Amino acid sequence: MRGRGRGGARGGRKNAFAPARIEDPADARGEYPSEPEISSDSSDASSAEDEEEALPTSKAYHSLLQSLANRHTANTAKGEPRRKRRKLDHSPFPDVESEIEVDAEEESDSGEELDLEPADVGEQEEPVSDVESVHDEEEQQRELNDAFEAHFERPDENELAMRLKAISENQWTTKKLEAAGGRCLLQVPSADEKALSRRRLKSPRDVRLKPRLVEKAQKALGVFNAVEQSIAPSLFEYQDVLFGARTPKNAGRLRDMASLHALNHILKTRDRVLKNNSKLAAASDDVDAEYRDQGFTRPKILFLLETKQACVRVVDSITRLHDFEQQENKKRFLDSFSLPEDKFSDDKPDDFRELFEGNDENEFRVGVKLTRKTLKLYSTFYNSDIILASALGLRRAIESNEKKKDYDFLSSIEMVIMEQADATLMQNWEHAEFVFEHLNLQPKETHGCDFSRVRNWYLDGHAPYVRQTIIFSAFLTPKINTLYNKHMRNVTGRLKYTADYTSGIIESLAYGIKQTFSRFDSPSHLTDPDSRFKYFSSTVLPQITRFPKPPQGGIGVLVYVPSYLDFVRVRNSLVDSDLSYASISEYTDLTDVRKARSHFMSGRHSLLLYTGRAHHFHRYHIRGVKRVVFYGVPENPRFYDEVVGFIGKTVERGEVSRAEGSVRVCFSKWERLELERIVGSKRVGKMVGDRGDVFDFI
Structure with missing residues (x-):
């Protein structure tokens, strides 16, 4: 429905985290063509530090590295100064890039003598003192208590099997939690009450973050408010989170919390692989060490966003939470994705301006690669840590090749963050369902994967149950709840937060206009559209035709229809x-x-049909409305308030009296969620289940 973007990347490569060969000239420019290509064996023209290429991981290579380490130690003992070294873009393992430095005096000869110095790891070959050993033991103990370690690195196999069995049988233990401003339900696939306990997190300092993130996170987020404290334990402990109370006011902080969690996950994954690389490099030939710390492909985080401007906000959040010495292709990204956010007048509601101000194009996808010092935008999917995309843009990328769909780059996604699920509903929810159906499938090609480093639960096909899914929405609907039940089945548990609708919005409406809610019989949600149309045609429409037509102007009936x-x-x-x-x-x-x-305003037309999506995309202010008929209950409660407000403004202009104005709402028992947001949870039960079928409010 919105603007059409062009871009994407697809295909394979020989090494899981080596740069892919760019087949299309547009890829070399950091752009995505209309039919994206992620080819096998591509290369990038970036700085040497930011690129990785695969090197053999044989024991002969490890022996070479060990001899070089001994040489380095001997030179240091003699007091020889460190020789000049330059950085090469080789990495012994495909999941990260390490710094390999070559002695400048010898690189013109054979180039065989190398010093291994992985980023953020330091000189691993130095002798370890007793004090350092104690520190290492303390660090290992802290790691054992870390959610990342327990969830991804060292899950208890017996407990994992037990929880997977409970999920397969749809057995969940549920606990109601105290939550400010809403209702909070925690579910775990286990009968163990300990699994329902949670740590209290008051600020980012209480979260087990990488040290380099703590100060920035504390500055950006400060102290968590009451609502954030309700979801923070589940968010940072890798449980699935469905938050159904997103607003323009809390959106920025929710985005920062999710971005912080994603950054922390990437850094922990990267540091763990570097540490294991160093151990393997230092291991002797007769040591058969095994370190399973990777997935099939590199991308770990998927942000599902609604507009290009939302994509810019996520990148801004990431760069505020982490210092990068370089941000490659940032200007090109801003030129393509960002527009001034002041194109609407103040009479538009805040949720509309938040969604559509700036660049509201909704077909896009872009890869983001993080190295130790650099954030690189427009990296190919198979060479990215984060994928930022709309559901439509990602589906177009997957289906760009009709003969061979490529979705292997989604095989190792460990965290999905969907920022505005309610806005996705107004596009095409099938695109979101399509993306979730293609997450964490076994890859069709190897893409140069080192299977000796792949985590066991990936090989066993359990990745969908280990992946964390985080969804933010202004409200919940049956479609979102279906996604929650079908795709949010985390072995650690899942949290659902719903806003408080005790009173509903009807009590806050000050129009003084009679509002009548009429329930019709609908035996099944599958036949609900037929039952609704029959009720409208046989009962509501004849009443509309009987409205007295004034001498000047029409009867002014607006019929709001949620579905196209x-x-x-x-x-x-x-x-x-x-x-x-x-x-x-x-x-x-x-x-x-x-x-x-x-x-319609002049009275030439007596009736105006108006769709929910038309109101979502434009928020028209329609004049001449004297009566409103809701063919169905709006999913967004704001729409009910705004459409009823059309009558209120007509009354203010003196075009109709309050007694003449009226609202008629047609509903069935299958619209309980939508109805609750309007009339309140204390009334919805009676309206859906009582014998009476007409309910009046003024």
């Missing part, structure tokens, strides 16, 4: 009626929109 399919059905039924009507949908041309609004 229902809109088409109702519009077709009006063709042979005596009512003069106009219609505005998300597909209506702007010229036709102006004509429809003008004729």
Whole structure:
């Protein structure tokens, strides 16, 4: 529905984390063509420190490194100064880049004498003192208590098997938690009460972060508020989180918390692989060490975002939480993804401005690669740590090759962050479902993967149950709940936070207009559209035709239809009626929109059909509305308030009295969630289950 973007990357490569050969000239420029290519064996023209290439991992290579380490130690003992070294872009393992330095005096000869000095690891070959051994033991003990270690690195196999069995049988232990401003449910696939206990996190200092992130995180987030404390333990302990109370006011802090967690995960993964690389390099030939610390492919984090401007905000959050000496392709990224965020007037609501201000194009995808000192944008998918994409953009990337779909780059995703699920509902929810269906599948090609380093639960096909899924939404719907039940099945547990709807929004409406809620019989949610149309055609529409027409102007009836399919059905039924009507949908041309609004306001058309998605994308202020009929209950409660407000403004202008204005809402028992947000949880049970079928509010 929104603008169409071009870009993406797909394909394979010989080494799981080596740069892919760029087949298309657009890839060399850091751009994504309309039919993305991620080819086998590509190379990048970046700095040497930021690129990795695979080197043999044989024991002969380890022996060479050991001899070089001995040579370095001997030179240091003699007091010889360190020789000049330059950095090469080789890494003994594909998951990270290490710094390999060559003696400048000898690189012109054979180049055989190397010093291994992995980034952020230091001189691993120095003798270890007793004090250092104690520190190492303390660090190992801290790591054992770390959620990253327990969830990804060293999961208890017996407990994992038990929880997987409980998930397969859909057996969850549920606990209601105290939560500020809402309702919080924690579920774990275990009968063990200890699994339901949580640490209390008051600020980023209470989170087990990498030291280099603590100060920045504390400065950006400070103390967690009451709502954030409700979700922080689950968020940072790798449980699935469905947060159904996102607002424009809390969106920035939620984004920072998720970005901090993603950064922390990448740094811990990277440091662990570097540490194991160093151990393998120092191991003797007769030591058969095994370190399983990787996935099939490099990408670990997937952000599912709605607009390019939202993508810019995530990148800004990442760069505020971590210092990077370089940010490659940043200008190109901002030129393509960012626009000034002041294109709407203040009369537009804050949620609309947050979503659509700036660049609101919704087809995009971009890879982000993190090295020790550099953040690189427009990296190819197979050479990225983070993928930022819209659901539509990612689906286009996967399906760009009709003969051979490539989704192997999603095989090792360990964290999914979906920032605005409610906005995705207004696009095409099938795109989101498509992406989740293609997450953590066994790859069709090896892509140069070193299977001796792949974690066992990847090989066993359990990655979907270890992956953490984080979803933020303004409200929850049956479709979002279905995704929660189907794809958020984390072995550690899952948390669902719902806003408090005790009173609903109807008590805060000050229009003084009669609002009538009419329930119709609907035996099944599958046949609900047919039952709804039958009720509207046989009961509601005849009442509309009987409204007295004033001497000047029309009867001013606006029919709000949430679904486009229902809109088409109702519009077709009006063709042979005596009512003069106009219609505005998300597909209506702007010229036709102006004509429809003008004729409705003047009374030339008595009835105006108006879709929920048209209101979502444009938030029109429609004049001449005297009566409103809701064909279905809006999923977004703000829409109910704004559409009823059309009558309120008509009353203020003196075009109709409050007694003449009216609201009619058609609902069935299958719309409990939508109805609760409007009338409140203390009323919704009676309205859905009582014998009466008409409920009036003023």
